[in-house]
Amino acid sequence: MAKIKGAVKVDIEKCKGCGLCVEACPTKTLDLSKEVNSKGYNYAYMADPDSCIGCANCALVCPDSVITVYKTKI
Amino acid sequence: MADLEKIMKEENIVYKKTKVLTDNVMHYCPGCSHGVVHKLIAEVIEELGIQDKTIGISPVGCSVFAYNYIDIDWQEAAHGRAPANATATKRLMPDKFVFSYQGDGDLASIGAAETLHACNRGENITMIFINNAMYGMTGGQMAPTTLVGMKTSTTPYGRNIDLNGYPMKMTEIVASLPGTCYVTRQSVHDAASVKRCKKAIKKGFENQAKKIGTSFIEITSTCNSGWKMPPVEANKWMEKHMFAYYPQGDLKDAERDNPDDYIKYIK
Amino acid sequence: MGELKLMKGNEVIAEAAIRCGCDGYFGYPITPQSEVMETLMARKPWETTGMVVLQAESEVASINMVYGGASCGKKVMTTSSSPGISLMQEGITYIAGAELPCLIMNCVRGGPGLGTIQPAQSDYFQACKGGGHGDYHLIVLAPSSVQEMNDFVNLGFELAFKYRNPAMILSDGAIGQMMEKVELADYKPRWTDEEIEKISGDWATTGKKANRKQHIITSLELDSEIMEKLNHKLQAKYKKMEEEEVRYEEIQCDDAEYIFVAYGSSARICQKSIQIAREKGIKVGLLRPITLYPFPTKPIQKLAEKVKGMLSVEMSAGQMVEDVRLAVNGKIPVEHFGRLGGIIPSPIEVVEALEQKIIGGK
Structure with missing residues (x-):
């Protein structure tokens, strides 16, 4: 049976690590990285990529518009 | 990983940054509501196809640089005077879409007169009001909308009514004016509220084409730096305290008052 | 006509x-x-x-x-x-x-x-x-x-x-x-959108067309180096105005020994004062600045080389007189006469002031 699968791409250099996307994610896909970007922010990343359903909640609340969301049936 | 490659293809994009936003990195603090609202305005402009017809009026305050982020023509107004700029711009170019973007200090304090009179004249403009209960840019001073007891750099012991007066419900005042057609209070703290807020902004712009009066959209917001809270905590604090005093939703969704109802008094 | x-x-x-x-x-x-x-x-x-x-x-x-x-x-x-x-x-x-x-x-x-x-x-x-x-x-x-x-x-x-x-x-x-x-002037039509595009098309906020960059009207610049440049640009503009846009009128200055400098209502009074003074044998003329900024500094300098003194006549406590003095730069006496509080000086008062402050003051 086809399954809805999502993924997000974070523009790491522009992410300020505010964590609003992590909070907005219903599947706990996202987390803040232990690594930092060149500005010293712990950027958001898919900690659990398998769980992403492509709902785009993360991108909706992102103040810096750094998240692109993909969704497809596999 | 093979799965991810299959998913992350151009044709599978369901959400991406609108082209009406520039590529400039916003100067706002992490988690600032301004960024979300800028994005929503840009998305609405893109969806309505009015990038070449929209003129924004930016305020004095944190969003003074809004023009660096939304790729349209802008006027940077004097503190509080954005509704005056917007009034003239709209009256001189009635077919354009004109919106002002102001914070609480700008709109409700120094520019209270300009705000009320633009709304009272029923200017066919959209006014975006960011209410984070604080002067962000100048370092977190008390705004007219600061809640009682809320600590700011000029109310270090909390806002005190005897000393500072009451928190001002500008949106309720504006809703009582006959010139306004659409007055609403929104927020952008979670995905659902972001969607609602976008609809409200869109309606505000669509109302301009209908020429039915002033659309006024308050967005109850956070100021993480000023509130001295992490972004997620600030959103929770806002839901708990700000929403109680500034109830969310539409206050008015109609047309400006019918002029005939007013003409009759002198007849 | x-x-x-x-x-x-x-x-x-x-x-x-x-x-x-x-x-x-x-x-x-x-x-x-x-x-x-x-x-x-x-x-x-x-x-x-x-x-x-x-x-x-x-x-x-x-x-x-x-x-x-x-x-x-x-x-x-x-x-x-x-x-x-x-x-x-x-x-x-x-x-x-x-x-x-x-x-x-x-x-x-x-x-x-x-x-x-x-x-x-x-x-x-x-x-x-x-x-x-x-x-x-x-x-x-x-x-x-x-x-x-x-x-x-x-x-x-x-x-x-x-x-x-x-x-x-x-x-x-x-x-x-x-x-x-x-x-009255003849009617001129208002500029069309096309004319505005031609005149102010590189800066006016008329809506960003796809083929051009944003137009941003602002006076804000936080980078001091750039802000200084913007200020220099303004100053260059003012200098050009000073060189090209000075407007003034000289009335009976050719044979004058004294000069009234006056604008607006005061200049009208001074014209009568000239007549009264000349009847008394005092050769006085009027320099009337038409542009107050840019100020007619050079014409005043030129007159200062041939006259004995100047009286700045203003309905103020003495404001324009400072610019007259700057122009004259100490070459001849420059005094001020004015009435305050909404009073228009009489022509005779002006002549008396000339006699007392400039002619008698020598």
């Missing part, structure tokens, strides 16, 4: 605005200039030329409406009198800083504070030296007749657009209220 009419100075400002293709007027009532908006409202130009006329909630709003309209490349203007012009200073410095063209008429009344509603010339400093904050200048035109009130509306807009700089007509309660014969 254009249409001749007997009109008040303030009414003529309104008439000239309509006829020169002005796009918008934004104002607030204040004595002694309320006739401007009253005339516009009676004329209803929105039904003929399409000109927008709006009574704003305050002078603060008026000038910022002008700021908004000017940002769109439109010909916009406001008028007020001294206390109202004080309120407008914030908007004026923003307009100057953002390099926008507009026209402002100040029908000066006596101050300070609420002062009086009678004519004065005590806003010279405010008009010519900035008024608001920062290093900037307005182009300041000083009419001394109702005819010039008419002519300077068009000239003011021309200069404002030529330099992308606010222009001010510095009138006073006497010129504004006085009725005189005036030859």
Whole structure:
């Protein structure tokens, strides 16, 4: 049976690590990285990529518009 | 990983940054509501196809640089005077879409007169009001909308009514004016509220084409730096305290008052 | 010959605005200039030329409406009198800083504070030296007749657009209220969108077309290096105005031994004073600055080489006299005579002042 699968791409250099996307994610896909970007922010990343359903909640609340969301049936 | 490659293809994009936003990195603090609202305005402009017809009026305050982020023509107004700029711009170019973007200090304090009179004249403009209960840019001073007891750099012991007066419900005042057609209070703290807020902004712009009066959209917001809270905590604090005093939703969704109802008094 | 009419100075400002293709007027009532908006409202130009006329909630709003309209490349203007012009200073410095063209008429009344509603010339400093904050200048035109009130509306807009700089007509309660014969200008149509595109298409906020970059009207720049450059650019513009736009009139200066320097209403008084003085055998002439900024420094310098003294006649405690002294640079005596509080000096008073302060003072 086809399954809805999502993924997000974070523009790491522009992410300020505010964590609003992590909070907005219903599947706990996202987390803040232990690594930092060149500005010293712990950027958001898919900690659990398998769980992403492509709902785009993360991108909706992102103040810096750094998240692109993909969704497809596999 | 093979799965991810299959998913992350151009044709599978369901959400991406609108082209009406520039590529400039916003100067706002992490988690600032301004960024979300800028994005929503840009998305609405893109969806309505009015990038070449929209003129924004930016305020004095944190969003003074809004023009660096939304790729349209802008006027940077004097503190509080954005509704005056917007009034003239709209009256001189009635077919354009004109919106002002102001914070609480700008709109409700120094520019209270300009705000009320633009709304009272029923200017066919959209006014975006960011209410984070604080002067962000100048370092977190008390705004007219600061809640009682809320600590700011000029109310270090909390806002005190005897000393500072009451928190001002500008949106309720504006809703009582006959010139306004659409007055609403929104927020952008979670995905659902972001969607609602976008609809409200869109309606505000669509109302301009209908020429039915002033659309006024308050967005109850956070100021993480000023509130001295992490972004997620600030959103929770806002839901708990700000929403109680500034109830969310539409206050008015109609047309400006019918002029005939007013003409009759002198007849 | 254009249409001749007997009109008040303030009414003529309104008439000239309509006829020169002005796009918008934004104002607030204040004595002694309320006739401007009253005339516009009676004329209803929105039904003929399409000109927008709006009574704003305050002078603060008026000038910022002008700021908004000017940002769109439109010909916009406001008028007020001294206390109202004080309120407008914030908007004026923003307009100057953002390099926008507009026209402002100040029908000066006596101050300070609420002062009086009678004519004065005590806003010279405010008009010519900035008024608001920062290093900037307005182009300041000083009419001394109702005819010039008419002519300077068009000239003011021309200069404002030529330099992308606010222009001010510095009138006073006497010129504004006085009725005189005036030859009105012919009607000029308002600029079309295409014409605005041609004239101001590289900066006006008319909506960002796909083929161009954003137009941003602002006076803000946080990088001090860039801000200094922007200031130098403004200063270069003012220097060009000083070189190219000085306007003045010389009356009976050829054989003069003394010179009155006076503008506006005072210049009219001085013309009678010249006659009285000459009947007494005192050879006196008048230099009437028409542009107060840029100030006719060089013509005054030139006169200072051949006359014995100058009297700056102003309805103020002595403001323009400072610029006269700067021009003369100590070469000859320069004194000031003026009445305050809304009093127009009599021609005889002026002659007596010349005799006492300049001729007798030698």
